[in-house]
């Protein structure tokens with residue numbers, strides 16, 4: 001107990017008062033009314049509550065925040081009691097989600113940075129090599145601030161007094177356009193290696209530089225990534241590629257040699273170490289460019305698409321490996337798809353639903369090519385048809401020889417019923433005559449039934 005009290009006094013002595021900024025340029029209109037309501041309700045119930053993290057950082061640089069995190073001294077169970085429209089979530093970090101229709105305000109209790117709790121049952125749990133596995137020791141705002149990742153993410157906005165509280169120099173770093181880890185970068189990356197991709201993500205998103213030590217620790221300690229949680233990497237990847245700065249983020253990740261780390265097989269194909277596909281660079285850049293455009297024009301984005309794209313070169317490589325094997329082509333495609341989703345080698349866990357979408361869209365690429373008699377309408381009615389068609393167009397843009405095929409489908413989609421029937425008829429005729437040519441007897445012998453499917457008619 002004495003040890004705990006000493007630690008408590010020590011941490012209080014060491015924590016300076018925050019700088020308070022009232023002359024910030026936050027436009028309160030950028031904030032969700034629901035987030036402000038959560039803060040006011042917590043405050044009326046006698047608790048402290050602030051907006052924190054991305055919402056404050058983004059509003060300070062004039063970007064409209066997309067989600068809102070609230071930090072409070074109320075414990076999760078207390079928050080839950082105040083908001084009937086809320087649920088408790090999380091294990092590593094217990095949180096409350098307060099739901100207003102489709103909007104969710106995430107409410108987290110201030111955490112303490114101490115290594116053991118003096119008050120309560122919960123402990124900080126560290127795993128192999130310093131990895132932080134559980135962090136449910138509650139504290140005050142001046143504890144909470146030090147366990148945040150970057151100074152620019154540690155600003156608290158007091159919506160009631162319209163003030164920004166800055167303990168770590170985040171305001172200066174925002175002005176200097178700098179991403180800087182709070183504390184010792186190596187120790188902070190050891191606790192959570194995902195922070196390395198987060199630093200790169202913020203640099204790309206905000207067009208900031210990564211501060212020198214924050215930067216050199218990323219470059220020197222990539223091996224920490226071996227301990228990373230694949231589910232959390234998946235979440236970061238989605239945030240990285242679906243925020244309107246995907247192309248910039250990809251280039252930044254490449255600059256830090258993280259493409260190799262995140263998508264090792266794709267990287268090997270891109271650099272010619274694995275064979276089977278020559279358009280990887282173009283395919284990925286076009287996809288990310290299109291994703292950024294769609295994000296900016298507020299068009300819907302499918303989280304699966306990135307994986308459809310990134311893993312297509314791996315699928316082509318797997319198919320290439322099977323090219324000399326016996327068996328029907330479509331079975332090889334299915335085998336290659338399975339292998340691609342099972343062994344993509346990266347530290348990212350791909351959720352089942354996304355893997356299923358990849359499988360459908362990839363299989364449809366072959367169906368779009370073969371346009372089988374009587375099955376064209378089925379292809380058109382397939383719920384993944386639109387994504388598959390967009391992907392086909394992307395492949396054409398990347399330089400694959402599918403330009404004529406994509407343009408056939410483009411015409412087909414736009415055609416009326418009569419033109420559709422004519423297009424199917426003329427394609428089927430052409431495919432038949434191609435097949436007949438292919439099956440013609442040579443040297444007086446009729447060729448046996450082909451094991452491998454003949455190539456589709458040239459489009």
Ligand code: ATP
Pocket residue numbers: 052053054055067069147148149150153154192194195239
């Ligand atoms: P975005 O705009 O992409 O949501 P964000 O900064 O809000 O960015 P979140 O992942 O939503 O990012 O996290 C909210 C806040 O929680 C962060 O700003 C940061 O203060 C803190 N945080 C999140 N992840 C970590 C982490 N791995 N280590 C320390 N603090 C973190």
Ligand code: MG
Pocket residue numbers: 053054055067068069
């Ligand atoms: Mg956020």
